[in-house]
Amino acid sequence: MKKIFVLFASTCFLANVRTVKAVPVVPNFTQGSMTSVTTQTVTTNETINSMDYATGWTYSVSGSGVQLEEGSTNVAPDVTSTQTNTVDGVTSTWTGLDLSTNNKPNWVQSEAGGAFQFTEHYSGPGLQTHTIIQRETTIQSVTESTSIFSN
Numbered sequence: 001m002k003k004i005f006v007l008f009a010s011t012c013f014l015a016n017v018r019t020v021k022a023v024p025v026v027p028n029f030t031q032g033s034m035t036s037v038t039t040q041t042v043t044t045n046e047t048i049n050s051m052d053y054a055t056g057w058t059y060s061v062s063g064s065g066v067q068l069e070e071g072s073t074n075v076a077p078d079v080t081s082t083q084t085n086t087v088d089g090v091t092s093t094w095t096g097l098d099l100s101t102n103n104k105p106n107w108v109q110s111e112a113g114g115a116f117q118f119t120e121h122y123s124g125p126g127l128q129t130h131t132i133i134q135r136e137t138t139i140q141s142v143t144e145s146t147s148i149f150s151n
Helices: 001-013
Strands: 031-053 058-064 065-067 079-087 090-097 107-108 117-123 125-151
Touching: 031 065, 079 125
Parallel strands: none
Antiparallel strands: 031 125, 058 117, 065 107, 079 090
């Protein structure tokens, strides 16, 4: 009789077991948003190096109440001097005027003790101006994007 009892208990246990079913899970939201921010900073350092050259020369004399000294025939100095300039390995040579005392014309007053005005100007060849500009530029870019979603 023990064997029947074990079978009987085993059958009772199986009769009480229930079937389990899976239920799908579905997200249940109605709306939402997502924000993304990107920041970018760029710094630029630059040097601007500008050189202006004169390739010739100018010589001028003006005035009133003056004249060339007796015996002088030249109103301008001789063209004999040279100027050399080297920048970044490039050498340039220009010819200018010889402004030594023995080579320049001599100007004197037309009337001793009288009123006079005299101007002499010379601008030679070569480097006239050299400008160096150093600057730093910083640019910042901010991009913000927002995504909005709903069901």
